[in-house]
């Protein structure tokens with residue numbers, strides 16, 4: 001399965017600032033599905049959304065079938081630690097998690113966006129990830145590709161990229177790169193990494 005795909009040239013977080021490093025698209029299938037998640041409660045005014053959209057645009061220009069999810073619009077309850085998912089493969093909590101997981105399972109590539117909140121991801125994203133314990137234990141995202149985009153007021157973007165990169169890897173996915181913008185220098189700060197964000201989604 002993996003041979004169908006182009007080479008991933010950069011799986012090392014430490015070189016994520018190189019401009020060309022994310023080869024999301026398979027060589028032979030223009031119908032790759034790319035799902036982008038944004039986890040900012042700022043919704044349409046989200047700084048992070050600009051980077052998410054740039055990466056999604058890159059994927060779309062490359063011919064991918066793209067979809068966007070604002071996870072803050074969904075009802076995702078806390079994991080209760082019941083452990084039932086380990087036994088049955090399903091979470092018993094009734095909310096929107098199953099729908100989001102199904103979309104993630106259907107995707108070949110994931111773009112995960114979050115602002116930095118207290119040096120970490122937002123509670124909304126962490127709540128989603130906590131619900132995925134069984135998915136992680138089964139490494140159910142093996143064969144998928146993932147990138148991370150994030151914005152922070154003064155920093156913390158490296159930590160978030162590293163954390164989500166590791167999370168993608170424990171999910172079984174190939175972490176292909178990340179891009180962060182520090183907004184303290186003004187709104188134009190988000191413009192600078194946008195081409196890089198777009199490049200993350202582009203087939204090259």
Ligand SMILES: Cc1cc2nc3c(=O)[nH]c(=O)nc-3n(C[C@H](O)[C@H](O)[C@H](O)COP(=O)(O)O)c2cc1C
Nearest residue numbers: 040046047048115116117118119151152153154155
């Ligand atoms: C609750 C909260 C916590 C934050 N924590 C941090 C932080 O630890 N470090 C930082 O650099 N910026 C922090 N910020 C600033 C946001 O990361 C920054 O404004 C970001 O660009 C917001 O992105 P968004 O518009 O996509 O939500 C925080 C903002 C909020 C509201």
